[in-house]
Amino acid sequence: xxxxxxxxxxxxxxxxxxxxxxxxxxxxxxxxxxxxxxxxxxxxxxxxxxxxxxxxxxxxxxxxxxxxxxxxxxxxxxxxxxxxxxxxxxxxxxxxxxxxxxxxxxxxxxxxxxxxxxxxxxxxxxxxxxxxxxxxxxxxxxxxxxxxxxxxxxxxxxxxxxxxxxxxxxxxxxxxxxxxxxxxxxxxxxxxxxxxxxxxxxxxxxxxxxxxxxxxxxxxxxxxxxxxxxxxxxxxxxxxxxxxxxxxxxxxxxxxxxxxxxxxxxxxxxxxxxxxxxxxxxxxxxxxxxxxxxxxxxxxxxxxxxxxxxxxxxxxxxxxxxxxxxxxxxxxxxxxxxxxxxxxxxxxxxxxxxxxxxxxxxxxxxxxxxxxxxxxxxxxxxxxxxxxxxxxxxxxxxxxxxx
Amino acid sequence: xxxxxxxxxxxxxxxxxxxxxxxxxxxxxxxxxxxxxxxxxxxxxxxxxxxxxxxxxxxxxxxxxxxxxxxxxxxxxxxxxxxxxxxxxxxxxxxxxxxxxxxxxxxxxxxxxxxxxxxxxxxxxxxxxxxxxxxxxxxxxxxxxxxxxxxxxxxxxxxxxxxxxxxxxxxxxxxxxxxxxxxxxxxxxxxxxxxxxxxxxxxxxxxxxxxxxxxxxxxxxxxxxxxxxxxxxxxxxxxxxxxxxxxxxxxxxxxxxxxxxxxxxxxxxxxxxxxxxxx
Numbered sequence: 001x002x003x004x005x006x007x008x009x010x011x012x013x014x015x016x017x018x019x020x021x022x023x024x025x026x027x028x029x030x031x032x033x034x035x036x037x038x039x040x041x042x043x044x045x046x047x048x049x050x051x052x053x054x055x056x057x058x059x060x061x062x063x064x065x066x067x068x069x070x071x072x073x074x075x076x077x078x079x080x081x082x083x084x085x086x087x088x089x090x091x092x093x094x095x096x097x098x099x100x101x102x103x104x105x106x107x108x109x110x111x112x113x114x115x116x117x118x119x120x121x122x123x124x125x126x127x128x129x130x131x132x133x134x135x136x137x138x139x140x141x142x143x144x145x146x147x148x149x150x151x152x153x154x155x156x157x158x159x160x161x162x163x164x165x166x167x168x169x170x171x172x173x174x175x176x177x178x179x180x181x182x183x184x185x186x187x188x189x190x191x192x193x194x195x196x197x198x199x200x201x202x203x204x205x206x207x208x209x210x211x212x213x214x215x216x217x218x219x220x221x222x223x224x225x226x227x228x229x230x231x232x233x234x235x236x237x238x239x240x241x242x243x244x245x246x247x248x249x250x251x252x253x254x255x256x257x258x259x260x261x262x263x264x265x266x267x268x269x270x271x272x273x274x275x276x277x278x279x280x281x282x283x284x285x286x287x288x289x290x291x292x293x294x295x296x297x298x299x300x301x302x303x304x305x306x307x308x309x310x311x312x313x314x315x316x317x318x319x320x321x322x323x324x325x326x327x328x329x330x331x332x333x334x335x336x337x338x339x340x341x342x343x344x345x346x347x348x349x350x351x352x353x354x355x356x357x358x359x360x361x362x363x364x365x366x367x368x369x370x371x372x373x374x375x376x377x378x379x380x381x382x383x384x385x386x387x388x389x390x391x392x393x394x395x396x397x398x399x400x401x402x403x
Numbered sequence: 404x405x406x407x408x409x410x411x412x413x414x415x416x417x418x419x420x421x422x423x424x425x426x427x428x429x430x431x432x433x434x435x436x437x438x439x440x441x442x443x444x445x446x447x448x449x450x451x452x453x454x455x456x457x458x459x460x461x462x463x464x465x466x467x468x469x470x471x472x473x474x475x476x477x478x479x480x481x482x483x484x485x486x487x488x489x490x491x492x493x494x495x496x497x498x499x500x501x502x503x504x505x506x507x508x509x510x511x512x513x514x515x516x517x518x519x520x521x522x523x524x525x526x527x528x529x530x531x532x533x534x535x536x537x538x539x540x541x542x543x544x545x546x547x548x549x550x551x552x553x554x555x556x557x558x559x560x561x562x563x564x565x566x567x568x569x570x571x572x573x574x575x576x577x578x579x580x581x582x583x584x585x586x587x588x589x590x591x592x593x594x595x596x597x598x599x600x601x602x603x604x605x606x607x608x609x610x611x612x613x614x615x616x617x618x619x620x621x622x623x624x625x626x627x628x629x630x631x632x633x634x635x636x637x638x639x640x641x642x643x644x645x646x647x648x649x650x651x652x653x654x655x656x657x658x659x660x661x662x663x664x665x666x667x668x669x670x671x672x673x674x675x676x677x678x679x680x681x682x
């Protein structure tokens with residue numbers, strides 16, 4: 001990705017490794033001599049949780065780190081704020097190497113940079129919703145009134161106004177995680193770390209939360225590192241995805257790159273489980289328009305164009321291809337019988353038009369009873385092409401075969 | 404073929420050690436004795452200064468406040484019975500000893516319990532010590548108490564504090580260690596210092612458990628205070644002791660029932676306090 005060069009790097013991870021065990025040096029030496037993780041474990045009993053991880057997190061992006069359980073993703077996110085002490089490597093945030101700073105500086109860095117959201121919420125049961133939201137600020141020593149104001153504002157933002165005085169055990173799972181999110185947002189660290197934040201929620205709530213996180217992240221431009229084991233989720237919310245396997249990075253790329261150009265068989269197998277309709281857009285399924293009517297065309301001319309292409313509805317465009325409306329064969333025949341010479345009066349607006357980036361998934365729902373093709377238009381409402389129901393299915397089937 | 408193994412003079416060593424402690428630290432023990440005695444006298448005088456009916460109503464009020472009307476009615480009936488049996492004064496003496504002993508025990512136990520929760524090494528050192536303190540027959544503590552503090556209530560307090568402290572330590576340690584790892588991780592992630600973690604997360608969350616430990620301590624203190632009548636602690640214990648010596652089962656049971664009433668009240672009140680804080 002060329003434009004990456006222009007983007008500011010927020011966190012730089014270099015040569016990061018983590019060994020669980022009492023002889024980490026030995027494990028790393030064996031790794032350097034070419035042994036695999038399982039072999040190192042067999043030989044020494046040391047677990048090589050992360051091995052030589054390198055990637056950047058850009059300012060303002062939502063980066064997803066994804067991998068199955070045991071891939072090291074939770075260890076990796078904890079190396080960022082040293083909840084787990086890495087064995088070697090660098091984690092540089094805003095030019096400060098987190099791994100080489102003193103204990104006191106580390107506390108400061110945790111307060112300033114990292115707001116974390118946990119899989120099982122990790123709310124404090126003895127504190128009210130508001131007190132939970134205030135926690136980070138309280139730790140920083142922010143004045144009572146100020147942290148109260150901040151907490152109330154954020155709680156409102158995550159849809160929890162009215163629940164300030166409740167205790168976590170009085171809330172549903174989804175609401176509890178909103179409190180977890182509020183605690184992180186109120187703290188206003190420069191990076192939001194989300195450790196499988198939505199994995200414990202049921203699918204519907206989860207979808208809502210993903211949506212809200214995206215909107216929130218989009219509006220605040222907060223650098224976010226999101227851990228998940230679910231590729232659907234990764235693809236749905238991630239600007240970029242880092243794929244981990246057995247403690248190593250397998251591929252880094254945008255969701256589309258991961259799906260369309262899987263780096264190896266491992267990624268490919270992963271991708272097979274993904275619902276492609278979420279990734280493909282109207283552009284993929286769009287076909288050129290076979291025929292359009294001009295606004296100056298009369299009913300008879302239009303009818304002839306339609307019979308030549310054997311279609312029973314046609315889009316009407318202006319001279320510069322701006323989409324004006326749609327006419328159906330029935331109303332055209334009627335107009336022809338009555339001797340009218342203008343088709344603009346019998347146009348209908350009863351059709352759907354979408355942009356190029358509309359996900360294919362959404363198009364299914366748009367086909368109404370009459371199955372008019374969906375018009376694909378650009379920002380100036382110029383007609384670029386159409387999507388008919390059949391091509392959507394074709395496109396999906398084709399992707400299915402290619403996998 | 405008896406092999407003549409020389410007897411290990413364990414008892415002699417202990418006595419030697421105690422003698423040494425007694426003579427070397429007589430100033431310390433004497434001043435501790437003085438302070439404690441003042442505390443006991445002060446609290447006892449204050450409680451005795453109130454007419455029995457007034458104190459009775461205050462206790463009933465406390466019961467109502469922390470629990471419900473049933474406990475309040477029970478307290479009213481029980482205390483009225485004690486008053487009626489002419490055991491009010493010894494009951495107040497016993498209550499005083501229990502309160503002072505418990506306060507001292509808790510003040511010593513909480514820091515030890517917290518330290519043992521936070522340090523594995525200390526934990527391994529302290530736990531066997533607690534086993535020792537709890538399983539040693541209670542009477543044994545009375546013996547060294549006398550050379551240290553002489554016959555009387557201070558010795559009783561000394562023995563009682565040692566005997567009743569272990570549960571407060573154990574429960575404090577347990578309560579703090581029971582705080583889920585993920586909550587500790589969450590506080591760490593937000594940059595909490597050790598003391599912030601302790602006072603904002605670990606202690607508040609372990610409070611119900613700590614209160615259960617304090618409840619146990621109070622119960623043990625009460626039982627020990629009664630036994631301590633043997634070294635002149637006074638109170639309900641000495642009523643029981645006198646009844647034994649004079650072979651008066653009636654008087655013995657009366658004093659015993661007064662102990663039971665006091666025990667139940669202290670137990671229910673502290674339990675309600677523990678639950679009330681949980682919310």
